[in-house]
Amino acid sequence: MKEPNANQSQCKIMSAQEAVRRFVFDGALVGVGGQTIGRSAMSIYHEIIRQGKKDLFLVGCNLSLCMDMLVGAGLVRRTECGTGNMERFGTTFAWRRAIEQGKLENEDYSHLAMATRFLGGEMGLPFMPTQSLLGSDILNRKHSTTGKKFELIANPWNPEEKVALLPSLNPDVSIIHAQKADSMGNLIIEGFLAHEPEMIRASKRVIVSCEEIVPSEEIRRYPERTTIAYPYVSAVVLQPWGAHPTGTYRYYSHDSEHIREYQKAAREGGAAFQKYLEHYIFSSSCFDEYLEKVGGLKKYNALRQDMMQLV
Amino acid sequence: MAVDFQLDELMVIEAARHIRDGETVFVGTGMPMVAGMYAQKTHAPNMCFVVETGPIAPQVLPVPTSVSDPKAMYRAAKLGTLRETLGCLLQRGMVDVGFLGGAEIDQFANINSSMIGTEYDRPKVRFPGSGGANDIASHARRILIITRHERRRFPERCAYITSPGYIDGPHGRKKAGLKSAYPDITVVTDLCVMAIDKSIGRLKVAKLMPGVTLQQVQENTGFAIEGQPQIEIVQIPTPEEVEILRREVDPGREYIGKD
Numbered sequence: 333m334k335e336p337n338a339n340q341s342q343c344k345i346m347s348a349q350e351a352v353r354r355f356v357f358d359g360a361l362v363g364v365g366g367q368t369i370g371r372s373a374m375s376i377y378h379e380i381i382r383q384g385k386k387d388l389f390l391v392g393c394n395l396s397l398c399m400d401m402l403v404g405a406g407l408v409r410r411t412e413c414g415t416g417n418m419e420r421f422g423t424t425f426a427w428r429r430a431i432e433q434g435k436l437e438n439e440d441y442s443h444l445a446m447a448t449r450f451l452g453g454e455m456g457l458p459f460m461p462t463q464s465l466l467g468s469d470i471l472n473r474k475h476s477t478t479g480k481k482f483e484l485i486a487n488p489w490n491p492e493e494k495v496a497l498l499p500s501l502n503p504d505v506s507i508i509h510a511q512k513a514d515s516m517g518n519l520i521i522e523g524f525l526a527h528e529p530e531m532i533r534a535s536k537r538v539i540v541s542c543e544e545i546v547p548s549e550e551i552r553r554y555p556e557r558t559t560i561a562y563p564y565v566s567a568v569v570l571q572p573w574g575a576h577p578t579g580t581y582r583y584y585s586h587d588s589e590h591i592r593e594y595q596k597a598a599r600e601g602g603a604a605f606q607k608y609l610e611h612y613i614f615s616s617s618c619f620d621e622y623l624e625k626v627g628g629l630k631k632y633n634a635l636r637q638d639m640m641q642l643v
Numbered sequence: 644m645a646v647d648f649q650l651d652e653l654m655v656i657e658a659a660r661h662i663r664d665g666e667t668v669f670v671g672t673g674m675p676m677v678a679g680m681y682a683q684k685t686h687a688p689n690m691c692f693v694v695e696t697g698p699i700a701p702q703v704l705p706v707p708t709s710v711s712d713p714k715a716m717y718r719a720a721k722l723g724t725l726r727e728t729l730g731c732l733l734q735r736g737m738v739d740v741g742f743l744g745g746a747e748i749d750q751f752a753n754i755n756s757s758m759i760g761t762e763y764d765r766p767k768v769r770f771p772g773s774g775g776a777n778d779i780a781s782h783a784r785r786i787l788i789i790t791r792h793e794r795r796r797f798p799e800r801c802a803y804i805t806s807p808g809y810i811d812g813p814h815g816r817k818k819a820g821l822k823s824a825y826p827d828i829t830v831v832t833d834l835c836v837m838a839i840d841k842s843i844g845r846l847k848v849a850k851l852m853p854g855v856t857l858q859q860v861q862e863n864t865g866f867a868i869e870g871q872p873q874i875e876i877v878q879i880p881t882p883e884e885v886e887i888l889r890r891e892v893d894p895g896r897e898y899i900g901k902d
Binding site: 421467 | 672673696698704708716729733734764767769772774775776804805815816818
């Protein structure tokens with residue numbers, strides 16, 4: 333590891349450019365936070381695309397728009413996940429196309445199986461059991477590049493019972509969007525948490541973008557509200573609206589209009605997809621410029637109003 | 644008085660009837676969320692709705708686009724983690740009903756939501772994958788599936804078993820090591836209701852939608868259809884039931900009446 337003490341720094345606030353330059357490297361095993369239309373750290377993924385970090389190996393439970401964008405940009409070698417899906421907005425089209433063309437290695441698990449692998453990773457154990465997957469083709473079929481995918485054993489205390497052991501996962505870096513963080517990297521994540529607590533604590537480095545920086549004094553006054561304590565975290569990037577077009581619980585709803593625009597470009601692929609990347613990412617020097625292009629304050633006030641009716 | 648309704652709507656209402664008040668129901672994305680909401684608003688106000696992203700006992704608002712939509716979290720008792728919902732509640736065995744949609748369902752009630760084709764490295768068609776569906780089908784005490792009835796959705800054998808039904812026969816789940824070895828499995832479509840006959844581990848038609856014949860079901864199914872000895876007709880909805888569905892569950896018709 334290049335910077336062994338990065339997680340002990342007292343001030344981890346930095347730009348998305350610096351965080352990606354320091355903690356994401358070509359070939360990295362990247363843990364993907366958020367789920368479907370909720371809390372993807374889009375400002376960090378935009379920066380990964382601008383810096384052209386490549387041969388990435390993405391892991392998570394549901395991998396959605398951010399994964400699809402990196403796959404479409406040609407930066408991903410492999411995915412291991414429970415789904416590539418945008419649910420009501422359709423599938424993840426670039427991912428689907430890349431797999432169908434044999435250009436992307438993908439290994440299937442279930443969502444609980446992936447969470448189980450992160451659970452093993454966060455506890456420093458080499459594998460973790462589950463009783464999901466039994467009898468399914470998730471155990472029977474695997475990609476030709478995948479090594480040992482699982483081990484089926486009899487429960488040592490009840491040999492009648494079968495258990496699947498799954499290899500633990502320790503991402504090189506995980507990428508998360510949180511509502512609040514302090515400068516040391518203590519995190520408060522509100523709303524659903526999906527697989528993120530386990531994945532964050534299993535990761536060697538964690539980049540967090542957040543809506544707000546809160547004083548450490550506030551964290552220490554209500555420590556039971558801290559979702560993740562600072563030793564796991566390497567970089568804190570302040571980026572309001574940083575999950576757009578996905579939503580952030582209590583802050584703003586997902587932007588259906590922009591998700592549909594992305595999905596249209598991804599479904600079409602080729603020039604349409606390149607045009608999307610060029611317009612929104614390569615020709616924006618930072619995420620704030622992108623936010624202006626997708627509608628600025630008018631759009632954000634509307635999305636915020638939408639969320640305020642739900643929380 | 645004749646009630647004006649579509650079979651699509653009755654499919655949702657009939658599926659909801661399989662949920663009992665007070666049960667813990669693990670609800671997958673899409674149509675199951677719509678039918679789960681309908682159950683919650685009618686006969687099952689005390690059902691414990693569980694969604695994989697973390698919501699436990701939300702009072703779901705119309706109509707979530709995703710399991711990560713805040714509408715699926717509204718007034719929940721807790722917003723937890725995926726490990727808690729899929730691991731603690733579900734794998735531990737605390738879920739009464741697992742409620743799923745389906746891409747492909749075969750005669751053993753296995754579900755394929757992963758791929759079509761023979762080469763895993765290069766499938767002919769790639770679907771989204773399991774998500775929490777494999778976990779739900781593996782561990783729930785009862786499994787409820789809702790899907791529109793089309794021939795391509797009901798092949799003899801799934802190209803890939805993402806989520807296990809009875810796998811290959813009456814003892815398929817037991818042999819595979821699943822603790823929920825002999826669950827009731829019910830498939831509700833816009834043509835009929837099928838249920839697993841546990842003596843053969845295969846689906847049989849238990850009820851027909853009003854006006855639908857067994858012949859029609861066979862024409863839209865890729866495996867040989869057999870009826871249970873007594874085939875019932877699905878109870879037609881009351882005007883109030885249709886009204887609740889249209890006004891309170893899917894007012895924008897985002898799910899019902901679409902593919």
